[in-house]
Amino acid sequence: MNTTQRVRRAGLATVAALVIGGSGVAIGAAATDSSASGTPAAATATATPGPATPGPASYASVVRQVLPSVVLIRTENGLGSGVVLDRSGNIVTNAHVAGNATKFQVQVAGDTAPRSARLVGTYPPDDLAVIRADDPSGLQPAKFGDSGKVQAGDVVLAIGNPLGLSGSVTQGIISATDRAVTEPATDGSPAATLPGAIQTSAPINPGNSGGALVSTSGQVVGIPTLAAGSPQGGGQAQGIGFAIPSNLARDIATQIIDTGHVTNSHRAAIGAEVATVLGPDGAAGGVGLVAVTSGGGAERAGLRAGDVITAVGGAQTTDTTALSQALAAAKPGDKVTVTVSRDGQDRSVQVTLGELPGS
Numbered sequence: 001m002n003t004t005q006r007v008r009r010a011g012l013a014t015v016a017a018l019v020i021g022g023s024g025v026a027i028g029a030a031a032t033d034s035s036a037s038g039t040p041a042a043a044t045a046t047a048t049p050g051p052a053t054p055g056p057a058s059y060a061s062v063v064r065q066v067l068p069s070v071v072l073i074r075t076e077n078g079l080g081s082g083v084v085l086d087r088s089g090n091i092v093t094n095a096h097v098a099g100n101a102t103k104f105q106v107q108v109a110g111d112t113a114p115r116s117a118r119l120v121g122t123y124p125p126d127d128l129a130v131i132r133a134d135d136p137s138g139l140q141p142a143k144f145g146d147s148g149k150v151q152a153g154d155v156v157l158a159i160g161n162p163l164g165l166s167g168s169v170t171q172g173i174i175s176a177t178d179r180a181v182t183e184p185a186t187d188g189s190p191a192a193t194l195p196g197a198i199q200t201s202a203p204i205n206p207g208n209s210g211g212a213l214v215s216t217s218g219q220v221v222g223i224p225t226l227a228a229g230s231p232q233g234g235g236q237a238q239g240i241g242f243a244i245p246s247n248l249a250r251d252i253a254t255q256i257i258d259t260g261h262v263t264n265s266h267r268a269a270i271g272a273e274v275a276t277v278l279g280p281d282g283a284a285g286g287v288g289l290v291a292v293t294s295g296g297g298a299e300r301a302g303l304r305a306g307d308v309i310t311a312v313g314g315a316q317t318t319d320t321t322a323l324s325q326a327l328a329a330a331k332p333g334d335k336v337t338v339t340v341s342r343d344g345q346d347r348s349v350q351v352t353l354g355e356l357p358g359s
Contacts, residue, residue: 017031056351070082156214171202177196194242289307298351332354
């Protein structure tokens, strides 16, 4: 299976260790005031609750609404999915679906033939890209919802093209929000740390990447991008997938469309080039500063090339992935305590974080 055809995976144990934040569901019961009817309070407390309100028997109307906005994307190296943004034929997808390609074939379910498309721009740090169909006629823009309002327990549908099966739909719930997960590097796509990812139980299979995670009202709330891998290495773990929030996807895509690149990443950066440092035992032992950015947060705090970062904000940073995870939980302008080792001695400094450069 080639690079773009498969869903990016992360080891289950790794994902668990990389999670920052999250949300849960609180379930409780409210007592009913029975004084008006004269029903004894004890009887109210012991009454058998009525049946739960059932969900809809079918989501067919939701699928009919969204399906014309989800396309199959083919490159020379594989396939994936994408979501139509506007009447101009702009389509948002994953950067790892686009890979190194600049020309694509896109096809909506029911189309008799694919149409050509070209790359508008890509932003690998958020695993997002925009391509544009040469012929936008008939492409239906999706309706995007506010991903900031989704919560654990919401029913969602994942619509895409798994294994090339055009217009496939799976169903699940929002399992958690605000997950920070790291995607492994693949050919043509570097590793990426995704802050604020939506975790879902809706199955996300190879080819779903770049498609639509949809609410029961037919609004796109996320872009499926990653499935957790089995700790035994036997494929992806079932029922654990991740999607890029729609608010972030629309913002980054709009910047790419308007300017050709990302001008505001909204992501924190320490202001240095870094590399994982190995200890005497060969294990990762910290993050070395290869170079500091002139005027950046690290330089202003007195850090210099050769320093080794061992913790940020109290979180241990044994390697660059751990540093990315720590920064994913912060925002530009935040002040964090950074512990570094210099000449065999540890010291802690306050660093005001800058912004990760755009594309």
